[in-house]
Protein backbone atom coordinates (compact mmCIF):
# COMPACT_ATOMS: atom_id res chain seq x y z
CA UNK A 1 0.00 0.00 0.00
CA UNK A 2 1.25 3.48 -0.88
CA UNK A 3 2.05 5.71 2.07
CA UNK A 4 -0.38 8.53 2.78
CA UNK A 5 2.31 10.83 4.15
CA UNK A 6 2.52 13.99 2.08
CA UNK A 7 0.03 12.62 -0.44
CA UNK A 8 -2.60 14.59 -2.36
CA UNK A 9 -6.17 13.29 -2.08
CA UNK A 10 -7.56 14.39 -5.44
CA UNK A 11 -9.54 11.44 -6.75
CA UNK A 12 -10.84 8.01 -5.80
CA UNK A 13 -9.85 6.71 -9.20
CA UNK A 14 -7.20 4.08 -8.56
CA UNK A 15 -7.51 4.52 -4.81
CA UNK A 16 -6.73 1.00 -3.68
CA UNK A 17 -8.94 -1.22 -1.55
CA UNK A 18 -6.30 -1.41 1.21
CA UNK A 19 -6.11 2.39 1.20
CA UNK A 20 -9.87 2.69 1.74
CA UNK A 21 -9.60 0.21 4.59
CA UNK A 22 -6.66 2.07 6.17
CA UNK A 23 -8.60 5.36 6.15
CA UNK A 24 -11.57 3.60 7.77
CA UNK A 25 -9.31 1.88 10.33
CA UNK A 26 -7.72 5.20 11.36
CA UNK A 27 -11.19 6.76 11.41
CA UNK A 28 -12.37 4.06 13.82
CA UNK A 29 -9.34 4.70 16.06
CA UNK A 30 -9.97 8.46 16.14
CA UNK A 31 -13.77 8.29 16.28
CA UNK A 32 -13.99 8.29 20.12
CA UNK A 33 -12.40 11.76 20.17
CA UNK A 34 -15.23 13.17 18.04
CA UNK A 35 -17.92 11.07 19.72
CA UNK A 36 -16.88 12.21 23.23
CA UNK A 37 -16.47 15.82 21.97
CA UNK A 38 -12.87 15.80 23.17
CA UNK A 39 -9.73 17.20 21.56
CA UNK A 40 -6.47 15.34 21.07
CA UNK A 41 -3.08 16.93 20.42
CA UNK A 42 -2.27 14.71 17.42
CA UNK A 43 -1.91 17.66 14.97
CA UNK A 44 -1.05 20.39 17.46
CA UNK A 45 1.84 21.69 15.35
CA UNK A 46 0.03 21.55 12.00
CA UNK A 47 -2.10 24.06 10.10
CA UNK A 48 -4.86 23.45 7.56
CA UNK A 49 -5.38 26.01 4.78
CA UNK A 50 -9.00 26.05 3.57
CA UNK A 51 -9.27 27.48 0.04
CA UNK A 52 -12.97 27.49 -0.87
CA UNK A 53 -13.86 29.05 -4.21
CA UNK A 54 -17.45 27.76 -3.96
CA UNK A 55 -19.93 27.77 -1.07
CA UNK A 56 -19.85 24.88 1.37
CA UNK A 57 -21.34 24.06 4.74
CA UNK A 58 -20.21 20.51 5.35
CA UNK A 59 -16.93 20.02 3.50
CA UNK A 60 -15.20 23.12 4.76
CA UNK A 61 -16.51 23.02 8.31
CA UNK A 62 -15.98 19.26 8.69
CA UNK A 63 -12.33 19.67 7.67
CA UNK A 64 -11.97 22.60 10.04
CA UNK A 65 -13.74 20.77 12.87
CA UNK A 66 -11.52 17.73 12.27
CA UNK A 67 -8.44 19.94 12.52
CA UNK A 68 -9.70 21.54 15.74
CA UNK A 69 -10.50 18.11 17.24
CA UNK A 70 -6.84 17.21 16.69
CA UNK A 71 -5.66 20.56 18.13
CA UNK A 72 -4.37 21.78 14.78
CA UNK A 73 -4.81 25.28 13.41
CA UNK A 74 -6.91 26.57 10.53
CA UNK A 75 -6.46 29.54 8.18
CA UNK A 76 -8.12 30.23 4.85
CA UNK A 77 -11.04 31.69 2.98
CA UNK A 78 -14.63 30.65 2.43
CA UNK A 79 -15.26 33.14 -0.38
CA UNK A 80 -12.64 33.99 -3.03
CA UNK A 81 -14.21 37.45 -3.44
CA UNK A 82 -12.25 38.43 -0.34
CA UNK A 83 -8.98 37.38 -1.99
CA UNK A 84 -7.02 38.53 -5.05
CA UNK A 85 -8.28 35.42 -6.87
CA UNK A 86 -11.79 36.86 -6.79
CA UNK A 87 -11.17 40.54 -7.56
CA UNK A 88 -9.66 42.64 -10.34
CA UNK A 89 -6.49 40.53 -10.42
CA UNK A 90 -8.20 37.14 -10.88
CA UNK A 91 -5.02 35.66 -9.42
CA UNK A 92 -4.23 32.23 -10.84
CA UNK A 93 -4.29 28.94 -8.96
CA UNK A 94 -0.51 28.76 -9.31
CA UNK A 95 0.13 32.21 -7.85
CA UNK A 96 -2.38 31.64 -5.04
CA UNK A 97 -1.03 28.22 -4.11
CA UNK A 98 2.57 29.44 -4.18
CA UNK A 99 1.48 31.67 -1.26
CA UNK A 100 -0.81 29.21 0.55
CA UNK A 101 1.93 26.57 0.81
CA UNK A 102 3.77 28.83 3.28
CA UNK A 103 0.67 29.48 5.38
CA UNK A 104 0.09 25.89 6.45
CA UNK A 105 0.88 22.20 6.06
CA UNK A 106 -2.08 20.92 4.03
CA UNK A 107 -4.58 22.60 1.71
CA UNK A 108 -8.23 21.63 1.24
CA UNK A 109 -9.61 23.21 -1.93
CA UNK A 110 -13.10 23.44 -3.39
CA UNK A 111 -13.32 24.96 -6.84
CA UNK A 112 -15.89 25.45 -9.60
CA UNK A 113 -13.38 24.38 -12.26
CA UNK A 114 -12.87 20.66 -12.72
CA UNK A 115 -9.19 19.88 -12.14
CA UNK A 116 -8.41 23.02 -10.12
CA UNK A 117 -7.18 21.06 -7.04
CA UNK A 118 -5.02 18.96 -9.40
CA UNK A 119 -3.51 22.18 -10.75
CA UNK A 120 -2.94 23.33 -7.16
CA UNK A 121 -1.24 20.04 -6.33
CA UNK A 122 1.12 20.52 -9.27
CA UNK A 123 2.48 23.69 -7.69
CA UNK A 124 2.11 23.07 -3.95
CA UNK A 125 4.86 21.48 -1.90
CA UNK A 126 2.25 20.44 0.70
CA UNK A 127 -0.63 17.94 0.27
CA UNK A 128 -3.81 19.12 -1.44
CA UNK A 129 -7.19 17.57 -0.61
CA UNK A 130 -9.96 17.92 -3.20
CA UNK A 131 -13.06 19.31 -1.48
CA UNK A 132 -15.07 19.10 -4.73
CA UNK A 133 -14.06 20.35 -8.19
CA UNK A 134 -16.79 21.36 -10.63
CA UNK A 135 -18.50 18.25 -11.94
CA UNK A 136 -15.23 16.35 -11.32
CA UNK A 137 -14.97 14.48 -8.02
CA UNK A 138 -15.69 14.75 -4.31
CA UNK A 139 -13.45 12.08 -2.79
CA UNK A 140 -13.79 12.98 0.89
CA UNK A 141 -17.60 12.88 0.63
CA UNK A 142 -17.63 9.36 -0.76
CA UNK A 143 -15.05 8.22 1.81
CA UNK A 144 -17.49 9.62 4.37
CA UNK A 145 -20.39 7.70 2.81
CA UNK A 146 -18.47 4.42 2.68
CA UNK A 147 -17.35 4.86 6.28
CA UNK A 148 -20.98 5.41 7.27
CA UNK A 149 -22.01 2.23 5.43
CA UNK A 150 -19.24 0.25 7.13
CA UNK A 151 -20.30 1.46 10.57
CA UNK A 152 -24.00 0.91 9.92
CA UNK A 153 -23.86 -2.42 8.06
CA UNK A 154 -20.58 -3.85 9.36
CA UNK A 155 -19.33 -4.45 5.80
CA UNK A 156 -19.17 -2.93 2.35
CA UNK A 157 -18.77 -5.99 0.12
CA UNK A 158 -21.95 -7.75 -0.92
CA UNK A 159 -24.27 -4.77 -0.52
CA UNK A 160 -26.54 -3.68 -3.36
CA UNK A 161 -26.51 0.06 -4.06
CA UNK A 162 -29.06 2.34 -5.63
CA UNK A 163 -27.78 5.79 -6.64
CA UNK A 164 -30.39 8.39 -7.56
CA UNK A 165 -29.83 11.88 -8.92
CA UNK A 166 -27.79 13.80 -11.43
CA UNK A 167 -25.03 11.49 -12.63
CA UNK A 168 -22.91 14.45 -13.72
CA UNK A 169 -22.33 15.20 -10.05
CA UNK A 170 -18.88 14.94 -8.57
CA UNK A 171 -20.09 12.59 -5.83
CA UNK A 172 -21.36 10.11 -8.44
CA UNK A 173 -17.98 10.01 -10.16
CA UNK A 174 -16.13 9.37 -6.90
CA UNK A 175 -18.75 6.74 -5.97
CA UNK A 176 -18.28 4.86 -9.23
CA UNK A 177 -14.51 4.78 -8.81
CA UNK A 178 -14.80 3.76 -5.15
CA UNK A 179 -17.14 0.85 -5.82
CA UNK A 180 -14.61 -0.58 -8.28
CA UNK A 181 -12.75 -1.75 -5.17
CA UNK A 182 -15.72 -3.53 -3.58
CA UNK A 183 -18.19 -6.25 -4.54
CA UNK A 184 -21.19 -3.93 -4.75
CA UNK A 185 -23.63 -4.02 -7.67
CA UNK A 186 -25.13 -0.58 -8.26
CA UNK A 187 -28.20 0.69 -10.12
CA UNK A 188 -28.21 4.31 -11.29
CA UNK A 189 -31.49 6.23 -11.69
CA UNK A 190 -31.23 9.65 -13.35
CA UNK A 191 -33.20 11.93 -15.65
CA UNK A 192 -32.31 11.24 -19.31
CA UNK A 193 -30.41 14.52 -19.64
CA UNK A 194 -28.48 13.87 -16.41
CA UNK A 195 -27.56 10.24 -17.00
CA UNK A 196 -24.17 8.56 -16.94
CA UNK A 197 -22.04 9.79 -19.82
CA UNK A 198 -20.79 7.22 -22.32
CA UNK A 199 -17.24 8.14 -21.29
CA UNK A 200 -17.95 7.42 -17.61
CA UNK A 201 -19.75 4.17 -18.46
CA UNK A 202 -16.70 3.06 -20.43
CA UNK A 203 -14.54 3.85 -17.43
CA UNK A 204 -16.85 1.94 -15.08
CA UNK A 205 -16.66 -1.11 -17.35
CA UNK A 206 -12.87 -0.83 -17.48
CA UNK A 207 -12.86 -0.83 -13.67
CA UNK A 208 -15.26 -3.84 -13.58
CA UNK A 209 -18.01 -1.99 -11.74
CA UNK A 210 -21.20 -4.09 -11.81
CA UNK A 211 -23.72 -1.40 -12.78
CA UNK A 212 -27.12 -1.08 -14.41
CA UNK A 213 -29.52 1.76 -15.11
CA UNK A 214 -33.25 2.15 -14.40
CA UNK A 215 -35.78 4.88 -15.12
CA UNK A 216 -37.67 4.98 -11.84
CA UNK A 217 -36.61 4.41 -8.23
CA UNK A 218 -39.59 2.03 -7.88
CA UNK A 219 -37.87 -0.39 -10.27
CA UNK A 220 -34.72 -0.70 -8.15
CA UNK A 221 -35.43 0.16 -4.53
CA UNK A 222 -36.60 -3.29 -3.39
CA UNK A 223 -33.20 -4.93 -3.74
CA UNK A 224 -31.13 -1.97 -2.44
CA UNK A 225 -29.16 -2.22 0.81
CA UNK A 226 -27.77 1.29 0.40
CA UNK A 227 -29.77 4.09 -1.25
CA UNK A 228 -27.67 7.15 -2.07
CA UNK A 229 -29.58 10.21 -3.22
CA UNK A 230 -28.46 13.49 -4.74
CA UNK A 231 -30.61 16.31 -6.12
CA UNK A 232 -31.75 16.61 -9.73
CA UNK A 233 -32.85 20.19 -9.01
CA UNK A 234 -29.57 21.88 -8.26
CA UNK A 235 -27.10 24.64 -9.11
CA UNK A 236 -24.54 24.61 -11.88
CA UNK A 237 -21.40 23.25 -10.24
CA UNK A 238 -19.18 24.98 -12.77
CA UNK A 239 -20.21 28.40 -11.41
CA UNK A 240 -18.48 29.99 -8.45
CA UNK A 241 -21.92 30.78 -6.99
CA UNK A 242 -25.38 30.02 -8.28
CA UNK A 243 -28.18 31.99 -6.67
CA UNK A 244 -31.60 30.38 -6.53
CA UNK A 245 -34.26 31.87 -8.79
CA UNK A 246 -37.75 32.61 -7.52
CA UNK A 247 -39.15 29.52 -9.20
CA UNK A 248 -37.53 26.12 -8.79
CA UNK A 249 -38.85 22.92 -10.30
CA UNK A 250 -40.08 20.05 -8.19
CA UNK A 251 -38.29 16.72 -8.32
CA UNK A 252 -40.19 14.18 -10.46
CA UNK A 253 -41.43 11.05 -8.64
CA UNK A 254 -38.86 8.93 -10.51
CA UNK A 255 -36.08 10.50 -8.43
CA UNK A 256 -37.80 11.04 -5.06
CA UNK A 257 -37.45 8.80 -2.03
CA UNK A 258 -40.60 9.24 0.01
CA UNK A 259 -41.66 7.73 3.29
CA UNK A 260 -44.41 5.80 1.48
CA UNK A 261 -41.95 4.38 -1.05
CA UNK A 262 -39.60 3.28 1.73
CA UNK A 263 -42.42 1.76 3.77
CA UNK A 264 -43.95 -0.18 0.90
CA UNK A 265 -40.94 -1.13 -1.23
CA UNK A 266 -37.58 -0.81 0.58
CA UNK A 267 -35.81 -3.50 2.57
CA UNK A 268 -36.47 -2.88 6.26
CA UNK A 269 -32.75 -2.70 6.97
CA UNK A 270 -31.72 -0.61 3.96
CA UNK A 271 -29.97 2.67 4.73
CA UNK A 272 -30.58 6.01 3.05
CA UNK A 273 -27.67 8.40 2.42
CA UNK A 274 -27.65 11.96 1.09
CA UNK A 275 -24.55 14.12 1.12
CA UNK A 276 -26.80 17.23 1.46
CA UNK A 277 -27.85 19.96 0.80
CA UNK A 278 -31.19 18.65 -0.42
CA UNK A 279 -34.15 20.05 -2.27
CA UNK A 280 -37.37 17.98 -2.21
CA UNK A 281 -35.91 14.64 -3.33
CA UNK A 282 -36.06 13.38 0.27
CA UNK A 283 -39.03 14.97 2.06
CA UNK A 284 -38.36 15.91 5.67
CA UNK A 285 -40.83 13.33 7.01
CA UNK A 286 -38.27 10.68 5.98
CA UNK A 287 -35.80 12.08 8.54
CA UNK A 288 -37.29 10.18 11.46
CA UNK A 289 -37.75 6.88 9.64
CA UNK A 290 -35.41 3.96 10.35
CA UNK A 291 -33.86 4.26 6.89
CA UNK A 292 -32.31 7.73 7.16
CA UNK A 293 -28.59 7.94 7.89
CA UNK A 294 -27.71 11.41 6.61
CA UNK A 295 -27.22 12.86 10.07
CA UNK A 296 -24.81 9.99 10.81
CA UNK A 297 -22.99 10.99 7.62
CA UNK A 298 -22.43 14.43 9.17
CA UNK A 299 -20.68 12.80 12.12
CA UNK A 300 -18.73 10.44 9.86
CA UNK A 301 -17.67 13.48 7.83
CA UNK A 302 -15.66 14.83 10.74
CA UNK A 303 -14.18 11.43 11.60
CA UNK A 304 -13.06 10.68 8.04
CA UNK A 305 -11.48 14.12 7.67
CA UNK A 306 -9.66 13.56 11.00
CA UNK A 307 -8.31 10.29 9.59
CA UNK A 308 -7.25 11.81 6.26
CA UNK A 309 -5.56 14.79 7.88
CA UNK A 310 -3.74 12.56 10.39
CA UNK A 311 -2.57 10.29 7.55
CA UNK A 312 -1.41 12.87 5.02
CA UNK A 313 0.29 14.89 7.76
CA UNK A 314 2.11 11.79 9.00
CA UNK A 315 0.63 11.71 12.51
CA UNK A 316 -0.63 8.18 11.76
CA UNK A 317 1.06 5.77 9.35
Ligand code: CP
Pocket residue numbers: 055056057058059060132141275276277
Ligand atom coordinates in the same frame (compact mmCIF):
# COMPACT_ATOMS: atom_id res chain seq x y z
N1 CP B 1 -21.95 17.44 0.84
C1 CP B 1 -21.32 18.61 0.59
O1 CP B 1 -20.33 18.66 -0.16
O2 CP B 1 -21.85 19.66 1.24
P1 CP B 1 -21.28 21.16 1.18
O3 CP B 1 -21.50 21.66 -0.23
O4 CP B 1 -22.08 21.91 2.20
O5 CP B 1 -19.82 21.10 1.50
